[in-house]
Amino acid sequence: MKRVASTLHQGALLGLLCIPVAQAATGDAGSDAGTQASPTLKAVTVTATRREESLQKVPVAVTVLDGETLERDNRNNVSSIVQEIPTLNYRPSASNKDSSLFVRGIGTISTSPGVEPSVATVVDGVVYARPGQSTLDLLDVDRIEVLRGPQGTLFGKNASAGVLNIVTRDIPEQTHGYVDYAHYGGGDENRLRFGIGGRLSDTLKGSLTTSVGRYDGNVENVTNGHEVNGYERKGVRGKLEFQPRDDLKLTLIGDYSDGENDTPSVVVKPSAAVAAGISPVVPGNSNRKISSDYKTYVDDRNQGLSLQADWSLANDFTLTSITAWRGWNNSQYQDNDNLAALPVTAVHDKGTVDYDQLSQEVRLTSPKGQFVEYVLGTYLFHGKSDETYRRLSVTNSVGNTGVADYSATNDSYAVFGESTFNFRSDLRGIFGLRYTLDQIEYDHRRVSTSAVEVNSIRPSYASSGSHTDSGISGRVGLQYDLSDNLTSYITYSRGYKGPAYNVYFNMQATDVQPLDPETSNTWEVGLKSSAWSNRLTANLALFHSKYENYQANFYDVVGTSVVTRLINAGSVTSQGVELDYALQATRQLKLSGSLAYTQARIDQFACPSGAAASCDINGKPLPFTPDWKSFVRADYDIPLDNGLDVELGTDYSWQSKVQYSLDQNPNSEEGAYGIWNASVGLADYSKGWRVALVGKNLADKAYAPVLSTGTSTTRIVPRDDRRYFGVQLHKDF
Template identity: 45%
Template sequence: MVSSKAKAYLTFTTALGLALIAAPAAAQDAAPQEAQADDSAFGGTEIIVTAQKRAQNLQDVPVAITVVSGDQLERANVNSAEQLFQRVPTLTFRKGNTNKDSALSIRGVGTISFSSGVEPSVSTVIDGVVYARTGQQTSDFLDVERIEVLRGPQGSLFGKNASAGVINIVTREPDDAFGGYVDAAWYEGNEYRIRGSLGGALSDGLKASLTGFWSQYAGNAINVFNGNRVNGYEHWGVRGKLIAEPTDAVKVTLIADYSKNSDDGFADSIGTVFSSAFNNAVFIPSLAPLTLDGKNQDIDNDLDPYTKDKNSGVSAQVDIDLGAASITSITAYRHWYNYQQRDGDFRSDAPTYVNTGTASGDVRSHDRGDLKFDQFTQELRLASTGPQFLEYVAGLYFYKTKEVDFFNRTVTACTASTLPTVNGLTPCAAGSSTYVTNQGNADFTTKLTSYSAFGQLTANISDDFRAIAGLRHTNDKVSYDFIRVSTSAAAFPGVNPGFTSSGSIKDSGWSGNAGLQYDLSDDIMAYSMYTRGYKGPALNVFFNMQARDTGRIDPETSNAYEVGLKTRLFDRRLTVNIAGFYAKYDNYQANFLDLVAGQVVTRLTNAGTVSTRGIEMDFNASLTDNFSLSGGLNYTDAHINQFICPPGAAVTCAAAINGKPLPFAPKYKGTVTMDWRLPLNIDGFNVDLNSSLAYQSRTQFDINQNPNAFQGAYAIWDAGITVRTDDDKYSLSFLVKNLTDKHFVIQRIPNGTSFMRQITPRDAERYVGVTGRVNF
């Protein structure tokens, strides 16, 4: 008998299938794209971006960029950077156990590290302010106008944090007219969202807005130890924006925001467990309540995973129009607090046996830690306005951060028992056994000071031909103080002995770009670009730091080449942008898996040389006034050219990984989105249908190429329908995510050769939702 839930799915998918069949036949030959930047999914709207620090038409910018509008994100229930990879083919997201350990990659290149002494390779910029850590940008998207994803090194204008690319997020400005909106959403699985905004003109030359959100999700997994749900969250936040224009030539923008995240995870569930004496006798029987396979997302932990984040900041942007040029100053301060806890032994009953022989390593391990991160940034730039022979952007940038960390790992072992030995194992129980607890506590502070000067010139040699050159010089200083206190003079599982150290490193480097741009016609532009990337020096400051980790991690440099074609065809109803690229990174800063007393840890190192090459296509096709297709497709070959094993590594690294793919770098990714205003001719109402498909090929998660640390190819299909009034005041939307109920993971972590841990995202199962919105 078919359940009512199954009938609902069947009805919806049948309706969707009929709608697709009825769609204009021309749609069958079109493929993916660059999103519209306004609220309309239809028509040939011009897309304005600020990828070169000034407003320009997307088709005039000699940079590979994917643009996704806030309206598209809302329709697809894409609410954070974690889900953005579903809409941008060249972007991948590495989810850590906490937001602190998450990372973004573009074209297969990104920085994955637990060290506080290294910066990301993908820069996140929100309203002109650089977010110095990926973990800062983990809250829900709030009132987004558009997201620009700039692919490849962007060192001239965005600096050393952009050696792989930039995610430039622009939020909506207050309207001149007073108004706002409220929307509320429910999604299957007890997920709720509420958002609202209010704003408009307060007086002549002064307008403001206040936007807030609250969201909650119960979680997609269960801790079988206590029945609690995990991988859920509760998030809330608020942003205020005030814009003053005292004269026609001066604009002042003040922004303040605060958000708080409480997450039950993300939990490491155990996937595949490999046969060994310890696993067969201890580990597998301990996890009997779980189904140990590639689809398991439940856990059996005596300590629930938990993460808490608080993000806040203020910024002031002043724009002054001088006529032939403009001055922009952006001053910003941000604070980030993160707390984390996790069960490091992945079991609820450890230790079960005396820690000897086959049961060696049978210990209970719990982790707790927090960090406080502060940053101050100041950017001052001068840019030409209006067309002229030499167009320019020049500026100065200052950047200072301080991170204060505390981390505790507590490990308990059973050292003796009066209970009888069975099959060579001596069981432990309270009252009959001796338990010994050791712990390590680390306090460390990391500071970074950086300043740079930059500029970019565009020479308009003719109406159709331009030459571009940019240069940036960056000076960096990284310093640290570290102390770890241990209750044991020897290493015990996951904890090195006590250690104290302090030090600093300095370096400087050049980044820049040079290229040519030629308009083949009013609607076709070709460009070629060389880019020199630079990412500053780093230090491997982390909980298990020891003497071998005090040396400098050399700056990461890159040489990148890109050629592209941007086209508008068929009366500008079809936009197709193509880019081919190659980039080589030297002294690549990457994580390497290592061991401390048999427990897996990670170490930051100059991993050697890696390269990435490929071809990308974005498109937007407005096939009729009421039907459009958009999307993107890319082929990326990101691989290790030559890996350098870090000195003193306990884990063997073999030259066999040379030529192998970089982690989180699928060769093929693609998205296609359909928007169709149904021709129902209902007086007073419009009905819009949208559907999207995202595909990615096999993805390896481990730089050491563990044969089990991968996710096979998969595709995710979403669909929705919206009914709205003609005046757009009221709307009601229905959504189905992951229509085919395709399971996938976004992370698999090898625990040595013993077992695989994995992280399963929210969207790895089918669910439905409904959103209602009122604009006023």
């Protein structure tokens, strides 16, 4: 069956990509080609190369998600978009501080403030340096561009595996406002959005967007009868654009959001002791009940301010400066034992994070249409995290506590640039280079009530250290237009991810040495095509990446408790093929989707001393990366005579089995599954209103976006773990 599926996928790829070649040869795109009445796909513009360019022309593997479509699909944050992007995966956690993103199988799972993420999240040019920052609700999104592979020569902060480039909506010229309200069942979810923007004077425009949301949750705590796994969130985002003269534009953006979620870990495969302790809860793959005596929840606050200045210089050069500050405050409360067993046993945690970052990016962009086109830039970054983590460990009614105070400072300085050499109108060369200097400093102090190691708490310990390292990364390649509708490219990229310290609650003497930088070599071949008078697009990318000194978590033991610690895990390889496509079949029907085969494997694992799991994992898959993943979507519009539109939509995402643990624990493997969604809407766009009925997970499939193993196997229950329906209302004014 796998071989048949693979053959079908290959045949589909070849068929889609051959269409534009045949069109170029025959010049025939159908009987209605070239007429004004012919339906076409909406042109997609991206800023993946720091210029506004057509998605079909940039020599980068990038997937674009439309912001309005995401809102209609109830996909409101980064964690909810992974179903639509086969090469992107996400590790959720009871605390968003411990979340991680993966692109092409590469990502870093760590709670340490002394390590940078492999996948960067960039919002309006500002990097969110800690993964937990990027889990906030998205406001006023125009599009999300997901760039795959190393991205160091065009973006400010280095990104060794990929970038989520989030672009918010431009301020409208004419005053325009809107209000969105949505109610969803399966936990009584309500969301309200309001936005308004327009011109305030001849030189000033402004916009303001707010959002409020509440969700009771879809997990029951049988100890007290409360519903959990929900949230309360609110946020505001404002933008001012000041243009005192034609050659200067200043954009000031401010945002603030706060929220609380009470996401628990739900037992699916218990040990004997845990099974007895959570009765009457019946563990299982579709279990949505817990028995807990301590509320697991997170308070989270994000805020930021950025100023972007764009100067149009002589000879059509553009100088851009982005100055930004971001603050992040996070408090987490964790019931790590998953039991209602006080005063006999317990492992209860409280942690706080106070994080601030400052960044300055300056870019010079040359004019288009020259033999050499380039972007040159410098980037300065300073991040400081202060954290406190407190743990109560009770065994046989004997309690011990440990309190750790630790801080980490990350400073990064870089110069970068990328040039395009237009050898001919159909042949271009690409050359990019980056130099990065990283400085890391940490301080750690833990005080324990026990002089010896006890369950989940090590004895008192203190250490500090600093480290400086540097790296060179870059990209070189060729792009060749096979026809007006088909372009090809081949690139080689050198990736770099800076050194790290494993700074965490149970830090010990083996963690005081810094981790070496992670480096990679990536080859990518791509084809981007359009056909049938721009009614069909198909973009294909083949890639091969080799990573050395891969930074990953592996298992250690503290007392009788299994914990993780960050190590240089050795060498890994990620290779595969990716396809994005869209077809405007008729004026009413649009089909689109993505398909990815990603073979991410461990080549040579560097087993750490004191490992608490098997190190015989060479050749095994990397965590959170199914071999196959796909997404298909169909949208059908029925115009009525009275100006109304009936809008029908459906989508289906599917992935093969996935291993969630580096040590290949069989209890951490999730089988293949698919999720089917659909919607029906009625709209009158001349009067600015729309109402829709949305159905999520119509096949009622329970699944695990993560499985964690310890004394028991637990999962995080996703929002769409069961079938639910909702109503959406939208009004423009």
